[in-house]
Amino acid sequence: MPRNRPGALRARRGPFDGRRPPAWTRELPPLDRLSPAASALIHHVLRGRAPDLAVRLALYRAFLDRPGGRLLLVRPTVPACPGCALDDIAAVRDELADLYRGLTPEARSALGRVLRTLDAEFRRRTLPDPAPVPVGRDRSGRPLPWWRRRLYEGT
Template sequence: MPRRRPRALREEQALSHVGGPTPPFRIHGLSTGASLAVHRIEGLSRGSSIHPGATDRALRRYREFLHPPGRRPLYPQEAFCSCSWCSFDDVRHARDVLNEVLERLPERARGELGRLVKPLDALFLRRTLPDPFAHRRPWRARLWLYRRLADRSEWG
């Protein structure tokens, strides 16, 4: 049997990796194992809000909303479009996605992601104002995130 040249072997290997699935990326702040668990949940989810990359996007959006300079109150604004990409404009939707992923994760990965989200939740409560009319909206009043004032620009 003739020997195969190294160049031919390298080309074969390169071609075999082109069409394969992309490896999961690591979510900033999570271990590789927890990131892989999140990737599995996103890949297996049939819901419209959880799709590959949604957890990382939701976590980045939540951090971005909570870390502008200054001490002024923040007001979440509702998304103008309900598509899965634009709905992250509403930081409350991003937090809802994180909550849904937290419910589906195994215990260890849930603990890791929970340790990232818990201080952000405390900061959200500190930087937003309570809505005095939340009791009039019973469909949203059950969620603590929606009992905060909203509908103004996030930047003042």
């Protein structure tokens, strides 16, 4: 039976398989409900953008922790204000998706478990937009994600 060369075996592994992230990442605070190892890996992969991820997860979780049954999305009060864009939870979820796509497979699976739980709650507590208009497109021409097709206040 032929055996695989060591280089071929190493090529199949991800960048952090069997290795721990650097010590400085293990000293940083853990991210929202992620294990210390997963948090360290995300800190290492995102470099200085991990606090952005923590803030976005906290905003997403705070939106879902509101009392009551159904939730309606809120449009930003001042659309041109960069900080006001975070009032729209769909924009926060867009940024979480962008950060998620930039992770390694190991970090993506850890963050994906958290996002799947939050997304299930988001789907359960928000309503789909019943408007008969065709599904919009984003800047790249892809259809808008499902969280962009939820019901907003005042519609």
